[in-house]
Amino acid sequence: MNQLDTDTVVQIGVIVKDAEQAARHYAEVFGIPKPEVVPIADDSFANTVYKNKSSKAAGRAAFFKLGPVEIELIQPLGAPSTWEEFLRKRGEGVHHIAFRTQKLTEAQQFFKSKGMETVQSGGWDGGRYAYIDGTQQLGTILELLHFD
């Protein structure tokens, strides 16, 4: 066992310019219905913190369940966020690999002790998340998901 309390990938997050258009392509390729594109981080549960500052960041997202793993398409909107930063600096691409954890705060501290800071955190009606900046050590951002 590890201090992360998880070793199971549950989601891959892909930053796209247009979630509606990308979702149509995914639906066509995988032969499944196009899910509704929904707003994210735009409600009272969001409490988004980006680089240690409160942010009105928001986005539009589409979720595809592909076997055991979900693909989340994220179109950044509004204020600064890790999503907007990624699109601006790198263009479209895979932004994060997500893992569930029941110990979100401990996991964030564990990563911090390894030199990997929380770049963004927040919540939704059902849980909380933290993006860990592992770009130097792991080649990618990780997301930790805590379901209430």
Add this chain to the structure above:
Amino acid sequence: MNQLDTDTVVQIGVIVKDAEQAARHYAEVFGIPKPEVVPIADDSFANTVYKNKSSKAAGRAAFFKLGPVEIELIQPLGAPSTWEEFLRKRGEGVHHIAFRTQKLTEAQQFFKSKGMETVQSGGWDGGRYAYIDGTQQLGTILELLHFD
């Protein structure tokens, strides 16, 4: 069902500058033994074709089994390849999302009909693969894996 003959993510490929060093970080984070870093695409099974030309591309890779999904760390070596191109143009990051298929050629044709070309293909002692350039439509490269 879809023409792709699969809807299950089996692997996430991450391009890194140094597979040995990145593998140490992954092993530490996930509390699992560091797998051996192994050569890829360097033997008689490789037959690598990159952008429609035979290529002596090679790499070093480490494979981590994280629940149902494998993370493959790839350090590009040698001649031009999709791995080397990704590292040069984008730096370290998630290069591909992989799916198994039993109909590799048909799947490649299906993607081609949707405007997504095979950017690289090849084999190993046990199967064949094709990287599909879905960067415009899907925001990422996909890999199709055919196990003999």
